[in-house]
Amino acid sequence: MKQSYQNHWRWDPPYHYFVTPAVVLNFVLVVWGGFGWWTVVMAAVFALMTRPLRNYCLFVQDRLIRLEERLRLMELDPSLRDVELTRLQWTGIRFASDEELPGLVRRAAAEKLSLDEIKRSIRVWREDHFRV
Amino acid sequence: MPETIPQSYANHARRDPWFLAIGIPALLNVGVMIWMAFRSGGWLSWWGVVMALVLVVMTLLVRTYALKVQDRVIRLEERLRLGALAPELKPRLDEISRFQWVALRFASDAELPALARRALDEKLEPKAIKQAIVNWRADHFRV
Numbered sequence A: 001m002k003q004s005y006q007n008h009w010r011w012d013p014p015y016h017y018f019v020t021p022a023v024v025l026n027f028v029l030v031v032w033g034g035f036g037w038w039t040v041v042m043a044a045v046f047a048l049m050t051r052p053l054r055n056y057c058l059f060v061q062d063r064l065i066r067l068e069e070r071l072r073l074m075e076l077d078p079s080l081r082d083v084e085l086t087r088l089q090w091t092g093i094r095f096a097s098d099e100e101l102p103g104l105v106r107r108a109a110a111e112k113l114s115l116d117e118i119k120r121s122i123r124v125w126r127e128d129h130f131r132v
Numbered sequence B: 001m002p003e004t005i006p007q008s009y010a011n012h013a014r015r016d017p018w019f020l021a022i023g024i025p026a027l028l029n030v031g032v033m034i035w036m037a038f039r040s041g042g043w044l045s046w047w048g049v050v051m052a053l054v055l056v057v058m059t060l061l062v063r064t065y066a067l068k069v070q071d072r073v074i075r076l077e078e079r080l081r082l083g084a085l086a087p088e089l090k091p092r093l094d095e096i097s098r099f100q101w102v103a104l105r106f107a108s109d110a111e112l113p114a115l116a117r118r119a120l121d122e123k124l125e126p127k128a129i130k131q132a133i134v135n136w137r138a139d140h141f142r143v
Helices: A013-033 A037-076 A087-093 A101-111 A115-121 B017-040 B043-085 B087-095 B098-104 B112-121 B126-132
Strands: none
Touching: A013 A037, A013 B043, A037 A087, A037 A101, A037 B043, A087 A101, A087 A115, A101 A115, B017 B043, B043 B087, B043 B098, B043 B112, B087 B112, B098 B112, B098 B126, B112 B126
16 A cells, blocks of 8 residues: 555554553553562563663664654755754654645755644655664 | 574574573473463363463563564665665665565675675575575664
């Protein structure tokens, strides 16, 4: 299926459909079962641990996306080399095709577009399948 | 992998002892939990089996997520290297797959453009790419 605004969200089934619901349910079971306060603490630790497991990699990936997009932008429009965007703005910008990239970056910086506004402004979606 | 032995096709695969030290007990734990569930029979003990599986999946994810980001870095590194060595290939670089990039990183500068062209034209498998490399470019800086 072609990637677009409607379906670009990345769902990783082992993480989102197995690990996450299981640790949440585990926490509920431990609280409800009354095994003592320490098991509640450890169930919470176990549940919370799943977040950095994914988010640390996502942050590094976002930093890499920023570098990729800065390099792409330098070739397309060197006048934008010092442009400052936020982390989330860069992650949205990557889905823009070469033709619309410089214009969209300029708009994103000037109008402080949100991630969703950036994605919604994209006409030709540049697919990204290589990600965590 | 100690850097005293030169890296080549034969020994380039990365085995991380930490990963095995965590993964093997986590896997054994699934068996232990199943055994305990059969012995006690309570439904709560079957939940232990589920959580043992969660631990195994989490162990795998810890590594595969980092590997995936690393492979994306490799793609950018090789894109830049290939872009400098063979600018005429630039329009076709999007067709190179994740594992083709990962294999191409082991090719020396001299053979990279020709090998990348072959990988594109003949849709070479990553393994075939690695086997075609004459001068192995060692990579020790990886997860």
